[in-house]
Amino acid sequence: MLKRDADRGPQSIALPKALFARPAKEDEIAPIRETILAKLALSVGKNPATASPRDWYMAASLAARDRIVHSWIEANRAIRKGNSKRVYYLSLEFLLGRLLGDVLHNLGLTETFRAALGDLGMDLDELKAAEPDAALGNGGLGRLAACLVESMATLGIPAYGYGIRYDHGLFRQVIKGGVQQEYPETWLSFGNPWEFERPEVIYDIHFGGSVQAASTAGGARVAIWQPAETIEAVAYDVPVVGWRGEHVNPLRLWSARAVDPLRLDAFNSGDHVGALTEQVRAEAISKVLYPSDATAAGQELRLRQEYFFVSASLQDLVRRHIRTYGDIRSLPDKASIQLNDTHPSIAVAELMRILVDLEHVGWDQAWDITRATFSYTNHTLLPEALETWPIPLFERLLPRHMQIIYLINAHHLEAVRQAHPGDERLLASVSMIDENHGRRVRMGHLAFLGSHRVNGVSALHTELMKETVFGDLHRLFPGRVVNKTNGITFRRWLHQANPGLTALLCEACGEELMDEPAAIARAAALAGDNAFHERLSEVRLANKVALARVIRERLDIRVNPHALFDVHVKRIHEYKRQLLNILETIALYDAIRAQPTRNWFPRVKIFAGKAAASYSEAKTIIRLAHDVAAIVNNDPSVRDLLKVVFLPNYNVSLAEAIIPAADLSEQISTAGMEASGTGNMKFALNGALTIGTLDGANIEIREHVGDDNIFIFGLRANEVAERHRRGLDAMGDIAASPMLAEVLDAVAGGAFSGGDRDRYAHLVGIVKHHDRFLVAADFDSYYLAQRMVDEAWRNPRRWWRSSVLNTANMGWFSSDRTIREYAEDVWHVPARGSRVQPN
Structure with missing residues (x-):
C-alpha cells in the first residue's frame, strides 16, 4: 500500500520528468555534450551563438x-549469422510521432541528454517540441503500425517495416471560419535526421504496356511483360529502437523518382x-x-501508389x-509477410509474378509459396473500405497482374465448383471479380485467398x-480466420505521455512495470485507497492544466481544468459518430439554459480529427462542431x-497532450462498424x-x-444489422424522442448557423431519412449514459476507483502481447x- 509523504502538500508532489531515466553520470555527460557540439558544427553547419x-x-x-547505429549493425549481423x-x-501508414524523446527514452539516455544540453544552455523539452511529426499516416491504422513495429523491436523479432516516404503526408488541417482547409505538411522541409538514404537501393517499378507470350528453350510457355512506363523506388531507412535499446529494426520507406528526371532535348528547345x-x-506517387x-486520375494514382510500394x-x-539463402523456394521458411489492411493486397499477384515470370517456379508451387508466406490483417467491415x-x-495499369488474378480466380472457382456444384450464388460471392458493379477486382478476396492466415483485430470484429x-x-476455408486483438505500446502511451502517472504506478507496482506491462494489474489493490486517489487526481489535474494551456494558445479559449474533460478525438467519419456527440452537446446546452439553478458540473467537450479532403459530410460535421x-x-x-x-x-x-x-473517452461508433480501435x-x-x-475492442x-467501470449504451451489432434490414428512415425514432426532434429542428432552422437554413439541411436530412449509422436510434440511450x-x-471516490481499475x-492490451x-x-x-523456438 502506498504511503503518502506527510511533508508534501498536494501541489508539491514530486513527479519525475522522465521514466526509465537512470541518473546522468558525469563521465557520460561530457562525451554527449561534445558530440552534440560536433554535430552542430560539422553536420548542421552552425555555431552555438547563432543556432x-x-x-x-x-x-x-x-x-x-x-x-543506435552500432546496435542496428549488430542486430543485422546476428540475424544473418543465425539464419533467422x-x-x-507492409503498411501504407506508420504514424511514428516525434522520435527524439522516443529514442532517448528507449535507450535510457533522457536524463543524460537533458544534462548535456543543459550545460549548453538548451532545454531538452524545447528541442523535442521543435521536431515535426512524421507525416506518414492519418489515423488508427498508422498509429497501430507504429506500435507494432516498436513491439517487434522490443521483443527482438527480426523485422522490416515497409511503407512510403510521403513528402507531404495526408494534409495539414487548418480551420478557417469553422471550415476545414487542407495544406501540405512540410515535415521534410528542414531534413529528417532519423533517416538514412540508401541511394544504392533502387528498384524499377513498371506500369502499363502489354504482355507477350513466348517459349523457352525447353518449350515451356512464358509471359513477358513489356511495360510502357518505368519509375524508380529509392530506399530510406528509419531505425526503430526497441525498449532499452537491445534490438533495432529498420523501417524502409520508398520515395518515387523518374528514371530520367529531365528531358534535356525538350528543355533545350x-x-x-x-x-x-x-x-x-513519377514523384506524384510519393x-x-x-x-x-x-x-479517375486520383483513382489511378492510388493504385499506382499501392503497387509502387508493394513491388519495391x-x-x-x-x-x-x-x-542469403540462394533458393527462392525456401521463402516461407525464412520470411513472413504481413499485409496491414487491404491496401498492400496487390502483393499476392506481384509475388506470383516474381516467382513465375522471373524465378521460373511452376504455378502450383508458386501458389503454395505465396500462401505460406503471406498473412493478412483486415481492419474494416465497411464494404467501401x-x-x-x-x-x-x-x-491498363497492371496488365500482367490482371492475367495472374484471372488465373488465380479460375483455379479457385474450379475448386469451388467441384465441391459445390450448381451453386452459382456461392461462385459469385467468392469470386475475385465482382460482376455486379461494373466488373471490379475485389482486393480483399485476393488478400484472403493468397494468405495462410487472415486476422481480425478484436473479438467482435473477427466474428463479424x-x-x-x-x-x-x-x-470454404475454416480455420484461416483468427483473431489478434490490437494493442498499444506502453513505452509511448504511458511512460512518455504520462510520466506522472507512471511514477505513481511504479510505486504501486514496482519498477518491473517498466519492462512488463502485465505488472500494472497490481495497481488494482489501490482502487479503494483515498490517498492514492488524491495523488492520482493531482497528476490528472497537472495534465489538464497543460492541455488547457494548449487550448488557450491555439484557440484563445479558456477552459476550467477542474471541469470534466470529455474527449472525442479520432478521424472524422460518420460511423465514428462525432455528429451524435454534437447533437447531445446541443441537448445538454438546452438543458442547462432551461434549468440554470440545477447543480450542473462543468464539462469541456474536446474534439479533434481530420476529415478526408473529399468527404463532404465529415467536413460539414466539423463545421457544425465549430458553429455549436x-x-x-x-x-x-x-x-x-x-x-x-x-x-x-x-x-x-x-494526442500525447x-x-x-x-x-x-468517447468511443461511440455504430456497433459492428469499428474493427477495434486503439484510442x-x-x-x-x-x-x-x-x-x-x-x-x-470496447x-x-x-x-x-x-x-x-465503463458506460455502455446503444444498439448491439445484431440489432444494428436488423435495423439495416428494416430500412434507414429514422422518422419513427425522432418522433419518439422530443429532445432529438427539438435539437434537429434547431440545427435545420439555422439556430447554429446565423439563420442559414441550407448549411445543415443535407446533414439533418441524412439523419432523418438515411440514418445508416443510427444516430437517431441511439440518441436517447447516449443522452442517458451521459447523465x-x-x-x-x-x-x-467512485470515479477515481473506476479510473484506477x-x-x-x-x-492485456499491450502491443507486446x-x-x-x-x-x-x-x-x-x-x-x-x-x-516459439528458433528454427
Missing part, C-alpha cells in the same frame, strides 16, 4: 542516432515545363497519403532472401468478418458550465473512463475493467516471452 532551437534539435537527434526468419510488415513532366508524374479518388518491397525482400478496382483501369464480408470464404462551439462558448447564461473546443491538425504529439488529460485502449490506460457502444475493455457520467463524476486492467500472438500463431518466429 536556432531547430538546429540544436538536429544536432541532438544526430548525436542520439549515433548511439524475418517478418516483413524551350519547353522548360514539359521537360519535367515525367519527373512530376507526394501525399491517400490522394483523393473522386476523379517484394523485390527488396526477395533479393535479400536469394542473396474493402478496396475494389475497375477492371479496365487494372488491365466470419459472418459478413468473408462469410462464404470462411466457410461559437454559440455555447459565448453564451453568458451557461456560465462556463459547458465549453466546446475543436483542436485542429490532430496528430500523435497532440490530450489523452493523459482526459476524464471521459480506446490509450485513454483507459491513462485512467479515463469510457462511454461507448459494444463495438470493436467489448474486451468492458470484460477487463468490469461493467461498473450517468454526471452522477459518477459527482462521487469522486481501468488503468490496472489494461496490461499482440505481437507475441502474431509471432506464435501467424509468423512462427521466436519472440522474447514467446513459446
Whole structure:
C-alpha cells in the first residue's frame, strides 16, 4: 500500500520528468555534450551563438542516432549469422510521432541528454517540441503500425517495416471560419535526421504496356511483360529502437523518382515545363497519403501508389532472401509477410509474378509459396473500405497482374465448383471479380485467398468478418480466420505521455512495470485507497492544466481544468459518430439554459480529427462542431458550465497532450462498424473512463475493467444489422424522442448557423431519412449514459476507483502481447516471452 509523504502538500508532489531515466553520470555527460557540439558544427553547419532551437534539435537527434547505429549493425549481423526468419510488415501508414524523446527514452539516455544540453544552455523539452511529426499516416491504422513495429523491436523479432516516404503526408488541417482547409505538411522541409538514404537501393517499378507470350528453350510457355512506363523506388531507412535499446529494426520507406528526371532535348528547345513532366508524374506517387479518388486520375494514382510500394518491397525482400539463402523456394521458411489492411493486397499477384515470370517456379508451387508466406490483417467491415478496382483501369495499369488474378480466380472457382456444384450464388460471392458493379477486382478476396492466415483485430470484429464480408470464404476455408486483438505500446502511451502517472504506478507496482506491462494489474489493490486517489487526481489535474494551456494558445479559449474533460478525438467519419456527440452537446446546452439553478458540473467537450479532403459530410460535421462551439462558448447564461473546443491538425504529439488529460473517452461508433480501435485502449490506460457502444475492442475493455467501470449504451451489432434490414428512415425514432426532434429542428432552422437554413439541411436530412449509422436510434440511450457520467463524476471516490481499475486492467492490451500472438500463431518466429523456438 502506498504511503503518502506527510511533508508534501498536494501541489508539491514530486513527479519525475522522465521514466526509465537512470541518473546522468558525469563521465557520460561530457562525451554527449561534445558530440552534440560536433554535430552542430560539422553536420548542421552552425555555431552555438547563432543556432536556432531547430538546429540544436538536429544536432541532438544526430548525436542520439549515433548511439543506435552500432546496435542496428549488430542486430543485422546476428540475424544473418543465425539464419533467422524475418517478418516483413507492409503498411501504407506508420504514424511514428516525434522520435527524439522516443529514442532517448528507449535507450535510457533522457536524463543524460537533458544534462548535456543543459550545460549548453538548451532545454531538452524545447528541442523535442521543435521536431515535426512524421507525416506518414492519418489515423488508427498508422498509429497501430507504429506500435507494432516498436513491439517487434522490443521483443527482438527480426523485422522490416515497409511503407512510403510521403513528402507531404495526408494534409495539414487548418480551420478557417469553422471550415476545414487542407495544406501540405512540410515535415521534410528542414531534413529528417532519423533517416538514412540508401541511394544504392533502387528498384524499377513498371506500369502499363502489354504482355507477350513466348517459349523457352525447353518449350515451356512464358509471359513477358513489356511495360510502357518505368519509375524508380529509392530506399530510406528509419531505425526503430526497441525498449532499452537491445534490438533495432529498420523501417524502409520508398520515395518515387523518374528514371530520367529531365528531358534535356525538350528543355533545350524551350519547353522548360514539359521537360519535367515525367519527373512530376513519377514523384506524384510519393507526394501525399491517400490522394483523393473522386476523379479517375486520383483513382489511378492510388493504385499506382499501392503497387509502387508493394513491388519495391517484394523485390527488396526477395533479393535479400536469394542473396542469403540462394533458393527462392525456401521463402516461407525464412520470411513472413504481413499485409496491414487491404491496401498492400496487390502483393499476392506481384509475388506470383516474381516467382513465375522471373524465378521460373511452376504455378502450383508458386501458389503454395505465396500462401505460406503471406498473412493478412483486415481492419474494416465497411464494404467501401474493402478496396475494389475497375477492371479496365487494372488491365491498363497492371496488365500482367490482371492475367495472374484471372488465373488465380479460375483455379479457385474450379475448386469451388467441384465441391459445390450448381451453386452459382456461392461462385459469385467468392469470386475475385465482382460482376455486379461494373466488373471490379475485389482486393480483399485476393488478400484472403493468397494468405495462410487472415486476422481480425478484436473479438467482435473477427466474428463479424466470419459472418459478413468473408462469410462464404470462411466457410470454404475454416480455420484461416483468427483473431489478434490490437494493442498499444506502453513505452509511448504511458511512460512518455504520462510520466506522472507512471511514477505513481511504479510505486504501486514496482519498477518491473517498466519492462512488463502485465505488472500494472497490481495497481488494482489501490482502487479503494483515498490517498492514492488524491495523488492520482493531482497528476490528472497537472495534465489538464497543460492541455488547457494548449487550448488557450491555439484557440484563445479558456477552459476550467477542474471541469470534466470529455474527449472525442479520432478521424472524422460518420460511423465514428462525432455528429451524435454534437447533437447531445446541443441537448445538454438546452438543458442547462432551461434549468440554470440545477447543480450542473462543468464539462469541456474536446474534439479533434481530420476529415478526408473529399468527404463532404465529415467536413460539414466539423463545421457544425465549430458553429455549436461559437454559440455555447459565448453564451453568458451557461456560465462556463459547458465549453466546446475543436483542436485542429490532430496528430500523435497532440494526442500525447490530450489523452493523459482526459476524464471521459468517447468511443461511440455504430456497433459492428469499428474493427477495434486503439484510442480506446490509450485513454483507459491513462485512467479515463469510457462511454461507448459494444463495438470493436470496447467489448474486451468492458470484460477487463468490469461493467461498473465503463458506460455502455446503444444498439448491439445484431440489432444494428436488423435495423439495416428494416430500412434507414429514422422518422419513427425522432418522433419518439422530443429532445432529438427539438435539437434537429434547431440545427435545420439555422439556430447554429446565423439563420442559414441550407448549411445543415443535407446533414439533418441524412439523419432523418438515411440514418445508416443510427444516430437517431441511439440518441436517447447516449443522452442517458451521459447523465450517468454526471452522477459518477459527482462521487469522486467512485470515479477515481473506476479510473484506477481501468488503468490496472489494461496490461492485456499491450502491443507486446499482440505481437507475441502474431509471432506464435501467424509468423512462427521466436519472440522474447514467446513459446516459439528458433528454427
